[in-house]
């Protein structure tokens with residue numbers, strides 16, 4: 359019997375609703391319950407895969423190949439579970455299911471409407487998550503802010519779920535901003551009251567309110583919110599500022615949030631066994647030795663575009679007592695003149711994923727610089743393709759070698775489309791996505807790091823290492839240390855002479871967890887730390 363928690367947001371967006379939801383997930387897992395999490399995004403895109411990172415930040419990829427909202431990364435890191443397609447639902451997905459059914463004639467002649475047909479489809483997405491996973495609790499976060507027109511069907515659907523289940527099977531959590539007036543430090547609860555009313559007008563009475571604010575939401579403010587928003591004072595939970603996001607579950611626990619939820623849902627739950635998470639947080643907070651990592655990309659104005667990469671770097675550092683300082687380098691501005699000075703003092707260079715032509719030459723300069731100066735290098739996806747291009751051009755003598763993503767008529771297409779990608783018409787959902795296996799060469803850095811021969815990692819790319827150049831690039835000094843045997847594709851390359859030079863076609867950042875940091879990230883930060 360699955361229970362349901364719905365997390366909504368009020369007042370403004372961007373107040374850490376995803377972290378709050380993920381923290382609730384962590385608390386319930388600490389209580390021995392099984393948890394599945396999902397995000398509903400009210401936009402019309404089928405998924406964020408076709409959106410610009412400037413619009414949306416990182417596109418997170420699940421093991422079964424769904425391109426999803428970056429909040430799923432928070433969920434996976436906090437609850438330490440691999441999520442699936444069922445964890446990411448958009449209005450685009452819901453409508454396309456409804457329209458498909460309509461065309462098939464499934465609605466038996468009915469006029470197809472938002473209520474009940476769209477709301478039924480939304481409810482189905484919630485119930486299906488429970489059925490598929492058998493989780494004790496499904497936590498559903500509704501993207502956007504209550505009152506948004508596009509969010510209305512989702513709010514209506516969760517209202518219906520509440521009314522068709524027992525009161526103890528469903529709980530609503532509302533996260534809000536409690537702003538302070540510039541100049542005075544006074545915190546204001548009025549926006550919270552309005553947000554509460556907005557939800558009430560849509561038939562939802564929230565059970566718990568989580569407040570974000572600059573200052574302390576003290577006893578008197580809590581009483582005020584409790585009075586105006588009709589929740590007990592102990593159900594007003596403060597999400598105060600913390601140094602480490604992983605502290606948020608601990609802050610919630612101190613205020614009794616897990617007990618509150620368990621009591622409402624009439625779930626037993628073990629005595630709180632927060633200790634492992636708490637110990638991890640305490641250990642992480644002791645990290646103090648600075649390690650400087652240059653992250654070279656073209657979306658550096660918006661660090662959210664690299665969220666899982668930066669989080670994995672930070673976590674790898676914490677794990678080893680190091681404070682990773684990330685220096686964002688705009689690849690478009692890098693050139694032969696400033697490369698030396700840009701990387702001065704850097705202990706490691708990372709080139710993460712990306713698409714298109716902009717900044718690529720600057721990235722190639724970066725991997726070349728790292729290779730020639732024995733600076734630890736970590737290339738991810740595009741960053742691996744970049745490493746291959748540098749070696750082709752500068753060690754194998756393949757002048758102007760490049761990926762066909764940029765120049766389809768290059769004489770040296772060292773990175774190229776696979777046959778099955780040539781006729782693809784739709785951009786959305788057609789890349790190589792999700793889990794693929796990779797066999798490691800036993801005589802490689804990758805094998806040393808993973809400690810096993812066959813690994814599975816998540817992918818999101820269209821172009822691949824061109825097998826016709828295997829021989830030439832090997833001879834030039836590139837070791838092809840990871841291969842997908844089923845498709846015969848190169849997944850990892852290394853420069854064995856360097857202290858650390860590993861580049862992979864997959865995205866290891868999606869599988870890194872604070873309590874189980876990814877081996878390549880650990881190896882990279884360790885190498886950078888040694889160089890310091």
Ligand code: GLN
Pocket residue numbers: 710711712713714738739740741763818819820821822
């Ligand atoms: N643009 C490259 C490709 O499609 C790399 C993608 C990525 O870095 N995620 O293959």
